[in-house]
Amino acid sequence: xxxxxxxxxxxxxxxxxxxxxxxxxxxxxxxxxxxxxxxxxxxxxxxxxxxxxxxxxxxxxxxxxxxxxxxxxxxxxxxxxxxxxxxxxxxxxxxxxxxxxxxxxxxxxxxxxxxxxxxxxxxxxxxxxxxxxxxxxxxxxxxxxxxxxxxxxxxxxxxxxxxxxxxxxxxxxxxxxxxxxxxxxxxxxxxxxxxxxxxxxx
Amino acid sequence: xxxxxxxxxxxxxxxxxxxxxxxxxxxxxxxxxxxxxxxxxxxxxxxxxxxxxxxxxxxxxxxxxxxxxxxxxxxxxxxxxxxxxxxxxxxxxxxxxxxxxxxxxxxxxxxxxxxxxxxxxxxxxxxxxxxxxxxxxxxxxxxxxxxxxxxxxxxxxxxxxxxxxxxxxxxxxxxxxxxxxxxxxxxxxxxxxxxxxxxxxx
Amino acid sequence: xxxxxxxxxxxxxxxxxxxxxxxxxxxxxxxxxxxxxxxxxxxxxxxxxxxxxxxxxxxxxxxxxxxxxxxxxxxxxxxxxxxxxxxxxxxxxxxxxxxxxxxxxxxxxxxxxxxxxxxxxxxxxxxxxxxxxxxxxxxxxxxxxxxxxxxxxxxxxxxxxxxxxxxxxxxxxxxxxxxxxxxxxxxxxxxxxxxxxxxxxx
Numbered sequence: 001x002x003x004x005x006x007x008x009x010x011x012x013x014x015x016x017x018x019x020x021x022x023x024x025x026x027x028x029x030x031x032x033x034x035x036x037x038x039x040x041x042x043x044x045x046x047x048x049x050x051x052x053x054x055x056x057x058x059x060x061x062x063x064x065x066x067x068x069x070x071x072x073x074x075x076x077x078x079x080x081x082x083x084x085x086x087x088x089x090x091x092x093x094x095x096x097x098x099x100x101x102x103x104x105x106x107x108x109x110x111x112x113x114x115x116x117x118x119x120x121x122x123x124x125x126x127x128x129x130x131x132x133x134x135x136x137x138x139x140x141x142x143x144x145x146x147x148x149x150x151x152x153x154x155x156x157x158x159x160x161x162x163x164x165x166x167x168x169x170x171x172x173x174x175x176x177x178x179x180x181x182x183x184x185x186x187x188x189x190x191x192x193x194x195x196x197x198x199x200x201x202x
Numbered sequence: 203x204x205x206x207x208x209x210x211x212x213x214x215x216x217x218x219x220x221x222x223x224x225x226x227x228x229x230x231x232x233x234x235x236x237x238x239x240x241x242x243x244x245x246x247x248x249x250x251x252x253x254x255x256x257x258x259x260x261x262x263x264x265x266x267x268x269x270x271x272x273x274x275x276x277x278x279x280x281x282x283x284x285x286x287x288x289x290x291x292x293x294x295x296x297x298x299x300x301x302x303x304x305x306x307x308x309x310x311x312x313x314x315x316x317x318x319x320x321x322x323x324x325x326x327x328x329x330x331x332x333x334x335x336x337x338x339x340x341x342x343x344x345x346x347x348x349x350x351x352x353x354x355x356x357x358x359x360x361x362x363x364x365x366x367x368x369x370x371x372x373x374x375x376x377x378x379x380x381x382x383x384x385x386x387x388x389x390x391x392x393x394x395x396x397x398x399x400x401x402x403x404x
Numbered sequence: 405x406x407x408x409x410x411x412x413x414x415x416x417x418x419x420x421x422x423x424x425x426x427x428x429x430x431x432x433x434x435x436x437x438x439x440x441x442x443x444x445x446x447x448x449x450x451x452x453x454x455x456x457x458x459x460x461x462x463x464x465x466x467x468x469x470x471x472x473x474x475x476x477x478x479x480x481x482x483x484x485x486x487x488x489x490x491x492x493x494x495x496x497x498x499x500x501x502x503x504x505x506x507x508x509x510x511x512x513x514x515x516x517x518x519x520x521x522x523x524x525x526x527x528x529x530x531x532x533x534x535x536x537x538x539x540x541x542x543x544x545x546x547x548x549x550x551x552x553x554x555x556x557x558x559x560x561x562x563x564x565x566x567x568x569x570x571x572x573x574x575x576x577x578x579x580x581x582x583x584x585x586x587x588x589x590x591x592x593x594x595x596x597x598x599x600x601x602x603x604x605x606x
Contacts, residue, residue, distance in 0.1 A: 024605050029552075030552045030600070053259075115263055116266055140342065146235050197234050197235075344544055398434070403438075
């Protein structure tokens, strides 16, 4: 459980940065909206997963470290945002790191709670993308899942990879690391080569 | 419980089709967004109801058949959408079927969990319409409940019909079928004669 | 518990009026959308708080008085809206009264459920503002928290005031009333002098 915990903290911190940075595109932005958005982006997906799975108390309610990780992300964004934004790839980096960790952490958590692999994969994807979806919905943006970008699909592939390796009896760390890398690599390739999810209606 | 179960499956399947078809109006659509939208539309209302009523595990988490019904709806939409869309009334048909079933199934479920009839009626309406509301909110559409169409109002009337018949001691199947037909007929008449819910401010 | 209960009823009634009045700005409005919006605005924040804290049954499900308070708010709005809207400050009055009560009631409830003060403050703010946020999201408005207005920040300050006084051993009623007044006064001053929350990015 130890390493999962550390990864959840790192993922939360990464998502808080990507959330706070996202507020920059809003017509109005302030300390409250930046903090609120960082908070929603980083804890939204996991919170939805835990509510759906009836897994209480919610992690950020029972363990104040999560809130501090969000606050650290907000402060780091505030202090360093000129550098963070200058590097056009920063938001991408933190977001990709966040979705990779959260997908696998979410999939694992759901499995531990005894649900079927199909449901665990859905929960992994929800953990990773729904924080961003809630953020986008609140700020009247169209969520990335409606953009044809290979985003949630990358998470889904990673979750399935983990579940397959897990089902084959591969050790937990190997499965975790392999699956997270699958997500990161798919995301990098998808952005680089402008991959698109196939159209449903032609 | 048997027939309620079958009707929930049929309602889920109907809503999955109406959800997947709805993605066609989006600027971008792909396999993921169609599947995600079908899923949210069909399980959103019942999930909200069960979270509000603290009724766990959620049906689609404990029973994989629901997920398969959603997948069947997605596949049927993909294979037959040229015919489905050609028939302008198809989306209306599946949606009406879905809201009629979900309203009564939701009202019944809430009653069985011991809440008052007023709350059961609210839960019935939520089961039927909130999946669509969540879908519309995510895709930046104004939900149908803000259109003056007789939609949620039809569900509410059906839920009240069920509760009244139930209170009068009418048999369950009679009450169920009568109330579902009330919803379907109101919806058909409302669309045909362009009924509007009365204005609140004049 | 008695006074908290009465204040929750008064807050619910106030929020129902502000919710129903808000529908007036919609392209379409009718009895259903006004009632639905009044309901969501007044019970949304507390419902989210209770779901996050796993505090069941939800207040409005176990106690029908809440629903009646919402209905009373809707009826009062319908009968008197010409006068209510004529007084440009009415919406502001009911909304300010609502957020002040709900912030402190929500903070108290969270504390009683045993969470840390930091979490209790978040829950207080959520109780007060999330009903309005859900309403705005559903009607495609940008929530007030993205407007730089001193709104959620006023609630947060009030929640912290309550927690500080509470931690110092001040009596409950004194702490409650002081904190509620802090919120009301900050809101009045903020609107009068057009205070803005400091920008996050400069």
